Amino acid sequence: MSGEWFVVASCLIGLAAAAAPQDAAPPKAADKPLDENFVLAAVNSEVVTHRDVLVQWRLDGRREANPARPLVPNVIDLKETAKSIVIDRLWIAHAKLHPMYAEVVTQREIDDESKSTSLFGALFEDPSVSDDERQCMRRAGEARIALSIALSNDPQFQRCSKPRPADIRKFYDAYPERRRIPTSAQLGRVLLSRESSKDLFGEEADTLVQKLRQRAIELGSLDEASKALAPGSYQPMRIDDVDHETSLRDDVLEFAKTAQPGELSTPIVGTSSVMLYTLLVRTDGREVSFEEAAPQIERQIRDFRQKVRLEQYFIDRILPEAYFKPDDLFDDEISRFYPGYKRARERAQAAAGAGVGGK
Secondary structure: OOOOHHHHHHHHHOOOOOOOOOOOOOOOOOOOOOOOOOOEEEEOOEEEEHHHHHHHHHHHHHOOOOOOOOOOOOHHHHHHHHHHHHHHHHHHHHHHHOOOOOOOOHHHHHHHHHOOOOHHHHHHHHOOOOHHHHHHHHHHHHHHHHHHHHHHHHHHEEEEEEEEHHHHHHHHHHHHHHEEEEEEEEEEEEEOOOHHHHHHHHOOHHHHHHHHHHHHHHOOHHHHHHHHHHOOEEEEEEEEHHHHHOOOOHHHHHHHHHOOOOOOOEEEEOEEEEEEEEEEEEOOOOOHHHHHHHHHHHHHHHHHHHHHHHHHHHHHEEEEEEHEEOOOOOOHHHHOOOOHHHHHHHHHHHHHHHHHHOO
């Protein structure tokens, strides 16, 4: 599967604003323990409970480059994570309407997709991962396959995939900052979860990361050191624009900007995890001609148009054929393409309520 499918799918999930159920609100984590059976959302014949969200949250925490990430999500994160689960299930349900789906999409293909480097990589076979978390990985892999099946058969999505030369030239002339290839970096990262490191390694993650760093210095490779002391914890990662990256911590970006190839970072310690980085290679940015910039600009235009079409496809093709709760779960997404939708629905609800009250 192409990584482009994952890019546009991630954009949709990232734009999905959390919509609160109107009939009940989940308790705050600080007030009392979460009721694992509390239903946050429903999709078709399935429900999404606190337990589903906590499993997904724990899995996402293994991949996120943020050691300060809390072990328990807050109310907003609960809703956002529940919504992302609903989105995955909707894509899968939609793709299963294809008559050949069961024959084309096998369990092996789903596992292979889940293990791809652009999704979960070696984490899929990490012995510290629970069966529930691995099932979440499989759902993500199947959702990505489902998305690619749906959009590969969509003529409008295909038209988005090849920008015209005139569009590329116009973009180049309009945005001078795009006439430069940004500084990029490739890093290697080891992430040790404090939640599981004791059970897996028999010692604290903070102690293990120091041993890893020393072994990496001796072997000249963080990857080789992780194979010996923490199998499955090493993952390669790429930063496409070091100067404008916003999803990583400042100390990680500073390391990417200033370190020399082969250099190791100091341990980056947080509440739920501890990480160690090595710089594999850094490519400095430079000014480029139109001919050099054109392929990157073409990708940017294509990715943006595909993202918009993906969102539109989800609204126009998937939501009408599905059942989901709460009713306002996707109001923000629908309103992006149909302005006034939220207000019209609120008026309809108010009118319905007034009618009931008048009886």
